Amino acid sequence: MNGYFADEHTLFKGVKVVPPNSELVIDSEGLEIHDIDNSLNEISTVKPNSEYNNKLKQDYIEAFKAVPKKSKINIGVTGGKDSRLALLGLLEAGYNADTNTRGFLDNPDVQMGELIANKLGLKHRITEPKITDAKGMTVNLERKALNAMIATSGQVYGYENINHQSIYKGNVGVTGVAALSLKGGYSNLNNVNPANPKVEMVKRFLPLDNLLLEGSSKEYQIFLENLVTSDFQNAQYKHALFYRNGRWTSGTRLAKSYSSDIYSPYYDNHFSKSIIKVKKSYLDNGFIQYTLTKKLNEEISKLPLVESRWGFEKDQPTKPENYYSWLNREPLYSLTKMASYNWRNLTLEGNNMFVIVLKKYCCLTHLIKYIKL
Structure with missing residues (x-):
């Protein structure tokens, strides 16, 4: 269900997943599938104003209400946009939380995570990767890949901190995962406006067709083409919502629930339906995400991001009077390779094919095949 072909098919012949935003009704008259509401036709139709932004803020806060009260909550915080917004929403909803960041002390994500926690008066824990006596790291890529596949039923390309846990510990965690709905889908595609x-869609989401058996991807190709009902941007956003957030990412994160209760506000159905109504241009440039952050805590919204800026001020401040505050939000970067260590981005010289396979394939047989090669 979370493999190379991200559509409504399953591993079982003749069995499909119920389409997005629909319900399956079985009664004495038989079986029918109905749309739940008109949400999919309302994608990218609302130009946000002050009133609608307040509604988004309220819907966002309500999204945290699924988290049990009086839980001891731990949330990961980095220098990015998603985790800081998730933390602010959690606090606004009335929860107590400790924070943590994984990485070396000179990693800007670690430094910014600690700064955010200190400004909010929260306890913060840093988990550093283990260093050998030779001041190096030993990373067994095969073991990491296999652990990820075992934990996620075959989903290789996901998160480096997902391991197989057989014992339920009962911890409660909140994450900023699945914020694609706030960002207009795949950020690297937000400026792509092709003639066809x-x-x-086929070029972007079926790039390795030449590696597959001839004809095996024909049905998936038709599915991708049918996903285009208006323009490319509308289609890629729907793909991000239904098949990245709704199936791929959620399937990967399910492994976390084997040992703990994990919540993300970006999976909340009501909040998602409010967000997808916003015109995509306000999502693509980070304006809505920044607006929510600012409404929850203006001081935190003014802190710099790691390796990026808010899209709407990427090249220049929005107003001349904001110039100095814009300069203060200069993106933070790692100063050394060690500081920027992240297994997801790890590339070893002479082993590029292995890393590419890890990123592109969700099937153990493919992985073993290329390891042998």
């Missing part, structure tokens, strides 16, 4: 959207 259907051809572009």
Whole structure:
């Protein structure tokens, strides 16, 4: 269900997943599938104003109410946009939380995570990767890949901190995962406006067709083409919502629930339906995400990000009078390779094919095949 072909099919012949935003009704008359509401037709139709932004803020806070009260909550915080917004929403909803960041002390994510926690008066824990006596790291890529596959039923390309846990510990965690709905889908595609959207969808989401058995991807190709009902941007956003957030990422994160209760506000159905109504241009440039952050805590919204800026001020401040505050939000970067260590981005000289396979394939047989090669 979380493999190379991200559509409504399953591993079982003739068995499909119920389409997005629909319900399956079985009664004495038989079986029918109905749309739950008109949400999919309302994607990218609302130009946000002050009133609608307040509604988004309230819906966002309500999204945390699924987390049990009086829980001891731990939330990961980095220098990015998603985790700081998740933390602010959690606090605004009335929860107590400790924070943590994984990485070396000179990693800007670690430094910014600690700064955010200190400004909010929260306890913060840093987990550093283990260093050998030779001041190096030994990373067994095969073991990491296999652990991830065992934990996620075959989902290789996910999160480096997902391991197989057989004992339920009962911890409560909140994450900023699955914020694609706030960002207009795949950020690297937000400026792509091809003359032929259907051809572009196949090009982007079926890039390794030449490695598959001839004809095996024909049905998936048709599915991708049919996902285009208006333009490419609308289609890639729907793909991000339904098949990245709704199936791929959620399937990967399910492994976390084997040992703990994990919550993310970005999976809340009501909040998601409010967000997808916003015109995509306000999502693509980070404006809505920044607006929510600012409404929850203006001081935190003014802190710099790691390796990026808010999209709407990427090249220059929005107003001349904001110039000095814009300069103060200069992105933070790692100064050494060690500081920027992240297994997801790890590339070893002479082993590029292995890393590419890890990123592209979700099937153990493919992985073993390329390891042998």
